[in-house]
Amino acid sequence: MYSVNPAVKFSYEMAKGSQKQRDLGLRILTDEVFNRSMASANEEYIYLKDYKKAIKDTLPEKKRLMVTGIRGVYEGARKFLYNKADEIVGQMLQVPKYSEIIRVEDVPTCIHEVVHFLDTLLNPKTTARATKMYKKKMYDDKKFKPLLENSLYHKEVFDTVQEKQEIIEHRKKQVEKFLEGKSVEDKIDIIQDLRFDMQTEYKAFSNERRIVNRMYDLGYEVYPQDLKNRAGEYMFKEKAEMLKNIGLDIISKERKNYAECIRQAKNNQP
Ligand SMILES: [Zn+2]
Numbered sequence: 702m703y704s705v706n707p708a709v710k711f712s713y714e715m716a717k718g719s720q721k722q723r724d725l726g727l728r729i730l731t732d733e734v735f736n737r738s739m740a741s742a743n744e745e746y747i748y749l750k751d752y753k754k755a756i757k758d759t760l761p762e763k764k765r766l767m768v769t770g771i772r773g774v775y776e777g778a779r780k781f782l783y784n785k786a787d788e789i790v791g792q793m794l795q796v797p798k799y800s801e802i803i804r805v806e807d808v809p810t811c812i813h814e815v816v817h818f819l820d821t822l823l824n825p826k827t828t829a830r831a832t833k834m835y836k837k838k839m840y841d842d843k844k845f846k847p848l849l850e851n852s853l854y855h856k857e858v859f860d861t862v863q864e865k866q867e868i869i870e871h872r873k874k875q876v877e878k879f880l881e882g883k884s885v886e887d888k889i890d891i892i893q894d895l896r897f898d899m900q901t902e903y904k905a906f907s908n909e910r911r912i913v914n915r916m917y918d919l920g921y922e923v924y925p926q927d928l929k930n931r932a933g934e935y936m937f938k939e940k941a942e943m944l945k946n947i948g949l950d951i952i953s954k955e956r957k958n959y960a961e962c963i964r965q966a967k968n969n970q971p
Contacts, residue, residue: 703832706790708765709781710825715761723823724904727816731908733759734815735915738808744921746802752811756818764822765791770798777810779817781831789832792818806922809913816905827897830890839887848879853895854902857936868936869943876947885955892948899941906932 710716716723737755738747753768771777782791794814797807821828834840852875859865876895880888913927932938 703829703836705825705828705832706788708791709789709821709828711764711822712762716823716825727819727823727904728908730759730819731812731816731912735808735812735912738811742805742808744805746804747808749798749801749803752796752803756815766818767791767793769793769795771795772797777814779814779821781828787835789828789835792821794818805916806924806927808916808921809909809923809927812912813905813909816908817901820901820904824897827894830894830897834890834894837887839891844879848875849895849898852876853899853940854935856934865936865939869939872940873943873947876944880947880951885951888951889948892944892951896941896944896948899937899944902935903932903937903941906935906937 715726718726734755737758738752740755741747741751749768749770753766756766756768765782767782777797778795780793780795781789782793784790794811796803796811796814803811839845852872855872857865857868859868876892880891883891909927910930910932913923917923917928
């Protein structure tokens with residue numbers, strides 16, 4: 702197993718427990734960051750330094766985090782920080798900021814990125830896997846990024862349950878095509894990695910939406926699109942489930958192959 706730097710994971714005490722317990726912890730910490738961030742807000746903005754301090758004061762353990770601004774096609778981002786030896790040593794959040802100020806309508810995006818940051822701290826196994834995939838240059842596969850960005854991070858259009866199923870079938874075929882010819886170990890790692898991406902997006906958008914609704918009720922300016930069920934539009938939950946099923950299929954096929962190997966070995970015995 703690849704080791705994970707303590708600066709990017711919570712201690713065992715914090716990260717133990719079921720996924721459900723960790724997701725509850727995630728929600729509690731997210732709300733605390735939001736409350737602390739808004740404590741010094743006025744009607745229009747908060748200071749970037751107060752957002753950073755809110756995160757720092759919420760964390761029960763000290764972790765490495767860099768916060769920078771972003772302008773462009775993405776609303777925000779969370780990334781790993783690497784050292785010269787290509788090891789993950791921290792995390793970076795990119796948030797919409799103007800000089801040293803974050804507008805209140807951008808606070809939900811800032812909270813969305815905090816969810817990813819905390820979710821990573823709570824799930825060190827996923828960081829260990831990302832380290833392994835990075836070292837094996839699996840992310841360098843030219844088809845990896847398009848699969849993730851154009852197929853899985855795709856806002857889907859559907860009206861009926863039937864159409865939803867068809868979309869999932871289509872996405873499933875795209876993932877299976879990508880996996881073709883890879884080793885079982887690589888296939889499982891890729892599936893688990895993509896599945897975490899879908900799960901963490903689902904959590905980020907759901908937590909963000911809860912915060913947006915609170916802000917709306919409190920009379921703050923919010924973007925109308927942020928009030929929508931965006932996790933649902935991207936079908937993140939359904940895609941995570943679809944990936945899980947692909948993984949189960951791979952494992953059951955592998956078991957059958959292995960059982961067949963044993964059977965043949967026994968038959969070949971004199
Ligand atoms: Zn996200």
